[in-house]
Amino acid sequence: MKKKNILNLIKYHEEKNDSGFRTEAYEIARYFDKIGNYQLxxxxxxxxxxxxxxSPQMDENNEVFFKRLETANESLPxxxxxxxxIVGIVNAVGHNAGVNKFLFEGPPGTGxxxxxxxxxxxxxxxxxxxxxxxxxxxxxxxxxxxxALLFEEIKNLSNPKKIIILFDEIDAIAIDRINSNDLREMxxxxxxxxxxxxxxxxxxxxxxxxxxxxxxxxALTRRFDSIIDFSQYSREDLIEIGEIILNDFLNKxxxxxxxxxxxxxxxxxxxxxxxxxxxxxxxxxxxxFSDSNNEYDYxxxxxxxxxxxxxxxxxxxxxxxxxxxxxxxxxxxxxxxxISRDLKGEVNE
Numbered sequence: 001m002k003k004k005n006i007l008n009l010i011k012y013h014e015e016k017n018d019s020g021f022r023t024e025a026y027e028i029a030r031y032f033d034k035i036g037n038y039q040l041x042x043x044x045x046x047x048x049x050x051x052x053x054x055s056p057q058m059d060e061n062n063e064v065f066f067k068r069l070e071t072a073n074e075s076l077p078x079x080x081x082x083x084x085x086i087v088g089i090v091n092a093v094g095h096n097a098g099v100n101k102f103l104f105e106g107p108p109g110t111g112x113x114x115x116x117x118x119x120x121x122x123x124x125x126x127x128x129x130x131x132x133x134x135x136x137x138x139x140x141x142x143x144x145x146x147x148a149l150l151f152e153e154i155k156n157l158s159n160p161k162k163i164i165i166l167f168d169e170i171d172a173i174a175i176d177r178i179n180s181n182d183l184r185e186m187x188x189x190x191x192x193x194x195x196x197x198x199x200x201x202x203x204x205x206x207x208x209x210x211x212x213x214x215x216x217x218x219a220l221t222r223r224f225d226s227i228i229d230f231s232q233y234s235r236e237d238l239i240e241i242g243e244i245i246l247n248d249f250l251n252k253x254x255x256x257x258x259x260x261x262x263x264x265x266x267x268x269x270x271x272x273x274x275x276x277x278x279x280x281x282x283x284x285x286x287x288x289f290s291d292s293n294n295e296y297d298y299x300x301x302x303x304x305x306x307x308x309x310x311x312x313x314x315x316x317x318x319x320x321x322x323x324x325x326x327x328x329x330x331x332x333x334x335x336x337x338x339i340s341r342d343l344k345g346e347v348n349e
Contacts, residue, residue, distance in 0.1 A: 027134075065150040067128065067131060069127045069128065069166065072114055075244075076115060077245065078115070079232055082115075082230060086228075092225070093205055100200070100206060101207075102207045102225060103170075103207075104209045105210050107231055108275070108277060109277025109278045110233070111230060111276055113209060119164065119207070125163055125164045127163070128157070130166065136172060148196065151196030154200070158204045159203070165206045166207055166209070168208075169209060170208040171215065173190075173193060174190045198223070208224070213227075242264075243260055245276070253290075256296075265321075266306060282305065286302040296330045315332070315334075318331060325343075
């Protein structure tokens with residue numbers, strides 16, 4: 001048992017956080033059980049049990065290794081190729097043919113985690129995410145034991161319920177054993193994951209995500225029924241998705257005006273265009289920091305953020321990027337008449 005367990009117990013008690021308190025107490029009970037002090041372990045568990053007996057019934061309120069996630073209600077813009085794969089997963093699960101393990105791989109911000117939330121909503125299943133910080137342990141061999149306990153908890157939780165378990169960034173516990181700095185320890189951890197996947201209940205849909213697919217153990221990739229590549233975005237896809245994101249935000253920022261032609265011209269300056277997660281933050285920040293008395297100030301801010309290395313208000317340079325005089329006015333704050341005079345003067349020179 002670590003000092004943090006006691007500190008967390010006191011903290012949760014003071015905060016009147018019953019769920020956190022119970023979770024920490026269960027972890028302490030597990031510790032005493034592991035070191036052979038079964039009587040103390042059972043006593044703690046009996047105190048936590050509603051029936052005052054050693055009966056650790058598993059539910060989303062007392063699980064040690066994962067927590068419940070809310071499903072997504074908002075639409076998720078994705079390229080058609082990825083949408084088709086999501087529909088395929090929904091169909092596969094609906095057929096009840098034992099196809100229930102999926103790996104989403106790709107860079108950060110590509111919609112992997114949000115897609116899992118959408119799948120849970122469509123399938124009307126409860127969604128739980130594994131908390132890997134409670135699993136990884138510096139003590140030799142403990143991580144693999146925790147992984148085994150995790151899959152036992154999943155088994156108890158899913159009987160008889162149909163659920164979705166999300167292993168977000170599964171590479172935290174399962175990477176290529178050959179490339180690991182600690183071959184023996186990571187070998188144990190990966191082997192425990194393999195064993196858990198092999199014994200997974202058909203009631204469970206397990207979806208894992210990773211940004212480090214190339215570092216995966218090949219035996220692990222073979223355990224998944226399907227691997228979905230989330231990097232399949234073209235420039236056209238990203239500009240279209242940017243437009244969808246902006247339209248959603250404009251429903252909240254009522255003062256801002258719509259000028260999709262200019263917006264798409266600005267996005268097209270990016271090389272490369274970032275994935276949806278970063279794109280969303282870029283658009284949101286431009287709107288949040290904009291002047292509510294200027295309906296197009298967010299476009300000016302977005303342009304300056306994207307072209308931060310460009311010379312300030314160099315009209316000729318901006319015009320050469322394909323912007324009209326009216327668009328130059330929005331981007332610089334200079335009146336159209338002044339822009340026309342300045343550009344005419346530059347030509348005459």
